[in-house]
Amino acid sequence: MVLPAALLLFGPLQPADAVPLAVETDYSTVIGTLGSLIDTASADFIGPGSVDLGDLTTDVYYDGSIYSYVHTVTPQTNNVSEFATAFGVYGFNGTAGWDFTEASAAGGDGDAGDFLVDDDLINGTIDWETTGAGLGTGNGFGSGETITFFYQSDKAPGPAYYSMINGGAGNAQTLGPTVPEPGTVLLLGSALLGLAAIRRRNQG
Numbered sequence: 001m002v003l004p005a006a007l008l009l010f011g012p013l014q015p016a017d018a019v020p021l022a023v024e025t026d027y028s029t030v031i032g033t034l035g036s037l038i039d040t041a042s043a044d045f046i047g048p049g050s051v052d053l054g055d056l057t058t059d060v061y062y063d064g065s066i067y068s069y070v071h072t073v074t075p076q077t078n079n080v081s082e083f084a085t086a087f088g089v090y091g092f093n094g095t096a097g098w099d100f101t102e103a104s105a106a107g108g109d110g111d112a113g114d115f116l117v118d119d120d121l122i123n124g125t126i127d128w129e130t131t132g133a134g135l136g137t138g139n140g141f142g143s144g145e146t147i148t149f150f151y152q153s154d155k156a157p158g159p160a161y162y163s164m165i166n167g168g169a170g171n172a173q174t175l176g177p178t179v180p181e182p183g184t185v186l187l188l189g190s191a192l193l194g195l196a197a198i199r200r201r202n203q204g
Contacts, residue, residue, distance in 0.1 A: 024112040025097030027070070027148050034070075035063030039157050045075075045170030053077050053170035060157045060175055066093060067157065069176060070150045075164065078142035081130050082165040083149055088124025090177045091155035096126055099148040106145040108134040126151050153177040 039060040045053040054075035061068040073083050096117050104110030114135050118127040128149055130136045141147060160176025163169050 024115065024117050025095060025150075026112075027097055027099040027150050028101060030068075030097075030150075033063075034061035034068040035066075036061060038062045039175055041174040043172040043174050045162075045164045045172045047168050047170035051170075053166065053168075054080075054164055056162060056164075056172040056174055058162075058174035058176075066152050066154060067091075067177065068150055068152050069157070070148060071162065071174075072146060072148050073164065074144065074146045075141065075166070076143055077166050078140070080141040080164055080166045081136075082127055082163075083147075084127040084163050084165070085125045085151075085176060086161035086163045086171060087176060089119075089126050089151065089153060090124075090179045091153035092119065092124075092126065092177075093152045093154060094119075096128075096149075096151035098128060098150070102145075102147045103135065103141075106135060106141050106147055108132065108141075155179060 037059055040058065042055070042057040044055060047053045054073065054077065057072040059070045059072075061070065071083070096119070098115055100110045100112075100114070103114040108114035108130075109132055113132045114130070116127075116129045116131050118129060119125075120127065130140050135141050155177030157175040158178030159173055160178070161171050161173050162176075163171050
């Protein structure tokens with residue numbers, strides 16, 4: 001079997017989903033350590049029938065090696081059970097969390113038990129799922145309440161979609177880690193193989 005040039009050179013293009021998830025981190029403990037703000041974007045979560053389900057603002061910080069993606073989520077609906085990336089998070093370093101104090105104000109216990117952070121080993125997404133007797137029951141995380149979520153990656157930002165689930169799902173496009181398009185990588189791989197062939201001929 002002949003493998004594509006890009007696969008031979010770079011390996012499969014897939015998220016770094018083998019990285020174990022760190023203990024859920026309180027965002028308030030890392031504020032001021034994330035580096036400089038380099039980009040920001042805002043969008044509405046749009047659900048079925050073009051209904052506005054809430055607001056998302058994403059700020060991206062860079063400390064010289066790691067990009068921190070910080071998401072401020074404010075629903076305009078109740079019973080929100082999950083906030084998630086709608087893409088595999090490339091370069092994920094295993095650090096993710098949310099603001100415990102904001103979760104407490106939204107009805108949670110204000111500790112690591114308010115959300116389950118799931119680094120999906122199949123598709124590489126990161127999901128923050130409400131748990132416990134506070135956020136996981138009743139109206140839970142709902143209309144007008146704001147919680148900040150974050151994760152880290154070694155990949156620079158580009159356009160990316162996020163989802164918010166409350167029975168149905170709303171999607172919003174802001175910023176997330178990006179990798180070269182497969183076509184770009186394939187062209188680069190072909191070019192490098194071509195250069196290698198020329199070098200072999202010259203040496204011969």
